[in-house]
Amino acid sequence: MADASDTAAAPRPPALYKQVVEALRRDLLEGVYPVGTQLPSEEELTQRFGMSRNTIREALRELRNNGLVTSRRGSGTTVAKPGSTASYIHDTGMLGDLYQYSRMRWDYAVQLERPDAALAARLETETDEEWLRIEGCRYPDGADKPAFWTQAYLRRDYAGVTRLLARGIPMYQLIEDMYGDRVTEVDQQIHGMAAPERVAERLGLAPGAAVIEIGRTYRIASGRIVELSSNIYPFDQFSLAIKLRRSPG
Incomplete structure (x- = not known):
């Protein structure tokens, strides 16, 4: 059985929403979702990743903050053009x-x-x-x-x-x-x-x-x-x- 020091040194797995972020980021870089197209709905992403809707929303927030996607109520989540002003808060x-x-x-x-x-x-x-x-x-x-x-x-x-x-x-x-x-x-x-x-x-x-x-x-x-x-x-x-x-x- 591992002692306390071994347990403390073990790396933590990434947060669930981070796993979704990385998967969607790969999809965007590989062109699975071209610029100007929409990502699957929250419900579809929930089913794909087997995670809660709150986790999916947290992942989408991070993608927005990084300027990779934009969102508007009633219009879904759209893939942003590289260099888009969507990331103006951190420019x-x-x-x-x-x-x-x-x-x-x-x-x-x-x-x-x-x-x-x-x-x-x-x-x-x-x-x-x-x-x-x-x-x-x-x-x-x-x-x-x-x-x-x-x-x-x-x-x-x-x-x-x-x-x-x-x-x-x-x-x-x-x-x-x-x-x-x-x-x-x-x-x-x-x-x-x-x-x-x-x-x-x-x-x-x-x-x-x-x-x-x-x-x-x-x-x-x-x-x-x-x-x-x-x-x-x-x-x-x-x-x-x-x-x-x-x-x-």
């Missing part, structure tokens, strides 16, 4: 994004509130319209110190996504999956600042410590803002990597 190559969209533990609170005049202007809304404020810290697995602090304002129309935030899925992705409203534009701004007192306390920093803020505004095709977020990182834990390619011709 900057920002290492901070690896934190935001990974499966980190999120200690957050949700509150319904009406914005003041300044915030209403940023949200392009009225002061009597209620929005959801989601605020908290993200923690790496097994860590007691948070990696970063997040505050996001979400249009009340999409309140259902808050039930699934603990899964680590980006809110824009949940909006698309649950409501079929595709986020077509994300405006992103990065700047340095002094940490607000309450944020510094949550991140274990001295008051006024140097931090990096990444602000994002998410819009759907109609131009309407559906989400406004602010992520604050300790200055000494932030890095940025950008790859530039010369355009053909």
Whole structure:
């Protein structure tokens, strides 16, 4: 019988949804599903792999995040053209994004509130319209110190996504999956600042410590803002990597 050390050293099998991702990725690379065609339905994939629908959906999310497919409610999942803008969320190559969209533990609170005049202007809304404020810290697995602090304002129309935030899925992705409203534009701004007192306390920093803020505004095709977020990182834990390619011709 293997001892505890042997058991601990044994490699873990990949998560079930990862097996589906790799199988479908091979199919895409081999041209089983050409660009512009649709993947089999969730039900068909469930039967093919013998896995739950939730597992299939998780695999399709990863394929979407990698820019390999696109999805729209009522239209199925379509194979994307290589280099498609479907992967725009990660086009900057920002290492901070690896934190935001990974499966980190999120200690957050949700509150319904009406914005003041300044915030209403940023949200392009009225002061009597209620929005959801989601605020908290993200923690790496097994860590007691948070990696970063997040505050996001979400249009009340999409309140259902808050039930699934603990899964680590980006809110824009949940909006698309649950409501079929595709986020077509994300405006992103990065700047340095002094940490607000309450944020510094949550991140274990001295008051006024140097931090990096990444602000994002998410819009759907109609131009309407559906989400406004602010992520604050300790200055000494932030890095940025950008790859530039010369355009053909």
